[in-house]
Amino acid sequence: MDFIIELGRYMADHSSELVSLTIEHILMVLYAIGLALIVGIPLGILAAKVEKLAPLILSLVNILQLIPSIAMLAILLLYFGLGTQTVVIGLFFYSLLPIVRNTYVGVKEVDESVTEAGKGIGMTPLQLLVKIQLPLSIPFLMAGLRVAAVIAVAVATIAPYIGGGGLGRQIVSGINLQNDIYLYAGAIPAAALAIIADLILGLVEKKTKKRFAN
Template identity: 65%
Template sequence: MEFFNFIVELFSYMISDWSYLLELTFDHLLMVIYGLLLAVVVGVPLGIICAKFERIAPIILSLANIIQIIPSLALLAILMLYFGLGFTTVVAGLFFYSLLPIIRNTYVGLKEVDAHISEAGKGIGMTALQLLTKVQIPLALPFMMAGFRVAAVIAIGVASIAPFIGGDGLGREIISGINTRNDLRIYAGAIPAAGLAILADVTLGRIERRLKSKTA
């Protein structure tokens, strides 16, 4: 009975404050999108470099791994010393956390392309750039999308602690709930954040499967 009453109260709270929660959701998504776009712009070329220059690959992947194992709050605190409080620091943190899956999956995807297909491309006179953009990257897209999918879910989770360094997003409601010991506010922030992560995983997973079927 208590659980049912809590659900009713939570639903009522979320309905009454829907505009505020929607604003926080928009801020959350904005931080994630900016961080992911920057990670794609930097991570895909780094993945290509890893695939083309095997000697450099361990160095790049090791550096990305080191960033990944730094606790999220610690990394944001370090970045805050340079960027200050707010949006920019959060985006920078999400960028760094999204790099590893994008670099690694781009690298693996390109290495998984059948060597005979690449040789056939060379045989018909394709340049290295044409071979990369018209053959290898299209065939590697399912792997690259899988990396983007992982990065998106990680970024949505990490963005929830943005208020600790002056950012916005759904984490603001979660942390406010913790500070005031208000379970309604905690769940009102946590449920939409979890929903965003699930939605991103399901949506990008479907895109990944479609890409696999096209390249099969």
């Protein structure tokens, strides 16, 4: 009980600093997710449209996901140096797999009869993609985005090891100083961010599923 009171007092006294670190954390995640959407959606579409490329594209993003986060950031550190930029690139790589895979699955899962109907009224392949296949794949994409966001929030906590910021600074300070108060003051907001992101994107995912089911 005393620990909780002490933790609450510390977080209240350092609220401005914690808010600043939280905003920094969110921005790193948003930049990485934005890049992953820009790159991942076209890659997912390409994999769905060109079957010969699908195994190569999916294998590459799978390999990126399998590399331990510390190892990934250490490798990127050699090429990009210390700083937030390197963290964002690492988070981008980790966010690619769920977005690419779910875009691929979403486009492939579109009912063939719907596609044939579009062809029947004279739609071009691009029109089929933009007006039918992509809209119908949005629920799958949202599911991928939800997973990517939670992963990015979690991985971003190790950013300070390569010169990045965010809530990881508070966590790393707690580890280095062996101070539970510092550690939990960073870990609790980070966990809350992951839960909030999952809940919000989960609600959006459900709404998109209902919309396209009707």
